[in-house]
Structures are given as structure tokens and as C-alpha cells.
């Protein structure tokens with residue numbers, strides 16, 4: 356069983372080196388080989404106390420020679436010093452290998468966690484980093500050194516057999532029982548730990564969700580009710596963890612009992628053999644044998660005691676491995692020319708993976724030419740926001756494609772496409788940082804473009820009233836700003852750098868009349884410079900500058916055409932409906 360763990364963690368056998376995490380771990384193999392190599396010497400040196408005892412017994416006790424005693428003592432202390440230095444080298448090698456792992460995995464994990472979160476809104480991204488910490492700690496832990504030393508117990512067993520074969524068999528018997536205890540421990544603790552981890556994750560996720568809305572929870576007195584729900588989940592975790600600890604504690608006690616008993620049994624048998632004169636150098640050898648027997652079982656006791664950490668590290672390893680396989684780093688593709696702003700939507704349908712029968716978008720087909728403004732309206736839940744996400748390449752269509760200048764937007768490298776695209780989501784989604792950082796998308800600021808967008812949205816007057824101007828921090832999700840200012844900063848971020856295509860989802864939801872006018876003027880000005888806009892809005896002013904208007908209903912296009920004609924057609928349909936009633 357422990358070999359399986361060693362195989363996974365120490366890469367004794369790597370079955371599929373194409374796996375990203377295994378490959379990264381394989382890169383550490385030279386370090387671990389050195390740690391094992393030094394281990395051979397440190398384990399040999401563990402025999403030093405027994406050697407010292409024998410020599411003292413042999414050469415000093417009867418001769419009463421204090422010079423020899425002094426010499427032997429200096430020698431044994433010297434051996435201990437070398438041993439300690441080698442142990443220190445082994446520990447620093449493990450630290451170094453963990454630092455190398457950071458270098459090769461940090462960016463891959465960040466990107467994979469990001470991609471997984473984009474695929475599933477409830478993906479516990481924080482757990483990725485907790486998992487990595489748990490794996491990293493195990494890879495650099497003294498427990499691992501202890502486990503790597505398990506093969507060296509062979510040296511001690513041979514030494515015991517050399518003292519007397521009966522002592523050797525007794526030690527082997529203890530080893531077999533210790534292995535059985537370790538196996539039973541693993542079999543029984545693992546499932547309880549897995550359950551505990553799942554409950555812990557559910558509780559953590561639940562708390563993460565509610566703490567995002569702390570204000571509304573506090574204002575409307577919902578805290579006690581939510582706490583009860585959280586307690587239920589947390590209790591599941593505590594119960595399973597207690598169960599795992601109880602089982603682990605029981606087996607750790609068995610193992611300790613065996614180790615202590617074994618030491619005395621070997622001493623007792625050694626004494627019996629010495630009395631019967633079948634042990635050379637009787638009294639000293641029986642003590643040496645009992646010390647060595649204790650060394651044989653010690654790594655197993657440590658292994659059982661460390662089992663919970665090891666099991667957690669293994670589970671973390673499996674989760675991280677799956678994550679990295681499902682979201683490998685994108686290969687840098689051919690750099691595409693900047694889009695001119697033409698959007699082509701071909702037969703687009705989108706359904707959630709768990710509900711393919713009820714698509715949120717159905718067979719949508721339309722085209723927006725460079726410099727055109729498309730206004731999208733429709734009743735609530737008609738699919739407008741879903742369409743906006745598909746247009747910026749956040750959703751993989753179930754059928755059909757969204758193309759920008761003929762290129763599939765979903766496949767386009769987002770870091771590259773982002774330079775040509777502006778997007779304002781319904782929730783705005785500002786990040787902790789300064790106003791300038793948010794507008795410049797946390798990249799190197801282009802001062803000219805920054806000034807241009809501030810002028811375009813006429814933000815100078817407001818920014819000059821702030822204590823730190825553009826360097827004012829806006830807090831988590833921009834909570835230090837009013838709703839309207841947050842929306843203006845979001846708009847500035849979308850329009851920064853004059854992108855070829857801009858998708859705005861309800862851009863005026865929080866704006867006052869003056870700000871709405873500024874938005875209209877900005878759209879008009881950029882349109883004349885050939886920026887393509889798709890705007891989800893009910894704003895009258897946008898209708899006036901829109902080239903085309905789309906009305907959506909139940910994920911489909913209900914009307915599409917020039918705004919006047921679409922409005923006239925809707926009015927006509929409404930009149931007819933009223934007449935029928």
C-alpha cells in the first residue's frame with residue numbers, strides 16, 4: 356500500500372508520462388533520487404548508537420580505559436554530526452524540488468482553475484490552491500523522508516538476523532502484523548476522509564455564497580436561518596472527520612502497542628538466548644537487537660500517524676491531475692489579424708449540458724457589419740444575456756458559430772481577442788484595484804488611450820473630485836463607488852483602446868439621464884470611427900442611433916430589421932392582438 360503512494364509521490368513508476376501533473380512531478384525525480392541516495396548513508400549511520408554501545412561494552416567496561424571511551428565518544432559524535440548534515444541536505448533538496456514544482460505548475464493551475472470556473476459557476480476554484488498546498492507540503496515533508504527510508508529497514512533486519520535468526524524471525528513477524536495494521540488503517544480511514552472532505556467542501560462553498568451577500572443577509576435578518584443551513588453541512592464534515600480520527604487513533608494505538616511490545620519481546624528473547632549461551636556477546640547483543648527491532652517498526656508507526664495527511668495529498672493529487680487534463684494550457688495559435696468588426700451569427704443554438712432539450716438560444720442567424728449598432732431587446736429571460744456571452748466567445752455553441760471577420764470567436768485566443776473587444780456584463784464585475792487599473796484592464800496603461808476614453812465619457816470632472824484621482828482604489832467589486840459610477844468605469848473599461856467590437860449588456864441600468872446622454876454620444880462617436888456595437892437595452896436614445904434592432908423571445912429572434920420598422924411591426928401585432936380580444 357505504501358508502495359502505491361511512493362509510486363505516485365516519488366515517481367518510482369510513471370505509467371503515463373503525458374499527464375501534465377505526472378510530467379511535472381517526473382521533473383523532480385533527480386532530486387528524489389539524490390534524497391534516496393543520501394538516505395542510504397543516514398540509515399547506515401543509524402546503527403552508530405548500537406556500534407557505540409558494543410564498543411563501549413567490549414573495550415571500555417572491562418579494561419576501564421577512559422582514553423578509549425573518549426576516542427569512541429568523539430567518533431560517535433562525529434558520525435551524528437555527519438548524519439545531521441546529510442539530513443539537512445535531504446530536507447533542503449525536498450524544499451528545492453517543491454520550489455521547482457511551483458515554477459512549473461503555478462501558471463498552469465491558475466489558468467486551469469480559471470477555465471474550470473468559466474465552465475461551471477459553482478466550481479470551487481479556491482480548493483485548487485488548497486489542494487496544491489496539501490500536495491506540495493507532502494512532497495517536501497519530513498514524513499516523506501521517513502517513507503523513503505522504509506526500504507532501508509532491510510539493513511536492520513539483516514543485522515538482527517546476523518545477531519540471531521530467532522530474533523530475526525520475531526522481528527519479521529512484528530513487521531507482518533504492522534503491515535496488516537497499516538493496510539486496515541488505510542482501508543477504513545480513506546472512505547471516511549473522502550466523505551469528510553466532500554462535506555467540508557459543501558460547507559465552504561455555501562459560506563462562500565452567502566458571505567458575498569453579507570449586507571442583504573444582515574439587513575433582512577436572514578443570518579440565523581442561513582447559519583442553521585450552514586451548520587447542517589458543517590456537522591456532516593465534523594461527524595465524518597471525527598469518525599476518521601477515531602479509526603486512525605485506534606490503529607495508531609495498535610501500532611504503538613506493537614512497536615513497544617516488539618522491543619521488549621526481542622529484548623526478552625535475546626536475554627533467553629544469552630542465558631542459554633546461544634548469543635555471542637550476549638548482554639550487549641540483546642540490547643542492540645531490541646534497538647534495531649524498534650527501528651524496523653518505527654517508519655510504519657510514523658506512516659500510520661501521517662496517513663491522514665498522505666491520504667489528503669493523494670486525493671488532492673487526483674483532483675489536480677483531472678483538472679489539468681480537462682483544462683490544459685492552450686497552445687499558442689497563429690496570430691490573427693485585428694478584426695474589422697464584422698459579426699456573423701450562423702445557425703446559433705446553445706443549451707446547458709444538463710438540459711440539452713431546452714436550448715436557451717435557438718437557431719439564431721444574423722449579421723452586423725463594421726460600424727453598425729445592433730440594439731437587442733426582448734422580455735426578461737428571453738436569452739439576451741446568453742446571446743451577449745456567446746458573442747464574446749464565453750459560451751461554446753451547441754450548434755452553429757459566432758464568427759468575427761470569419762473566425763470562430765469561441766476558438767480565438769482570448770488574450771489576443773481581448774485587445775479588439777469591449778464587453779460590459781450586466782453585473783459590471785469590477786475588480787479590486789484603482790480606477791486606472793480597472794479601465795486599462797490591469798495591463799500596462801496606454802496614457803493616451805486612457806485620457807481618450809475619459810474624455811469620451813466625460814469623466815474628468817468626477818475624477819478630479821477624487822482624493823487620488825485615477826489612482827483611487829475602488830474596493831472589492833468596486834463597492835466604494837456608487838452604482839452609476841461603477842457602470843461608467845465599466846463602460847470606460849469596455850471602450851478603452853477603441854476596440855473593433857463592443858458588446859454592452861444593459862449599459863444604462865444604473866445611469867442618470869445626463870450619463871445616459873454621454874453614453875449615447877460616445878456610442879455615436881465610436882460608431883463613426885467604425886466600431887461595431889451590440890447593445891442590450893431598452894434605452895430610447897440608443898434606438899435613435901441603432902442601425903438594426905432585434906427583438907428576442909424564448910431564445911429566438913422574434914423581429915429583426917431597422918428600428919422604426921421593427922417598432923411599427925410590434926405595434927401592429929399588438930393592435931391586432933387587442934382587436935382579437
Ligand SMILES: Nc1ncnc2c1ncn2[C@@H]1O[C@H](COP(=O)(O)OP(=O)(O)OP(=O)(O)O)[C@@H](O)[C@H]1O
Pocket residue numbers: 707715733734735736737738739740741742
Ligand atoms: N447558467 C445557467 N444555468 C441555468 N439557467 C440559465 C443559465 N444562464 C441562463 N439561464 C436561463 O436562460 C434563460 C435566459 O437568460 P438570460 O439571462 O439570457 O435572459 P435575459 O433576456 O438576459 O433576461 P433579463 O432581461 O432578465 O436579464 C433564463 O431562463 C435563465 O434562467
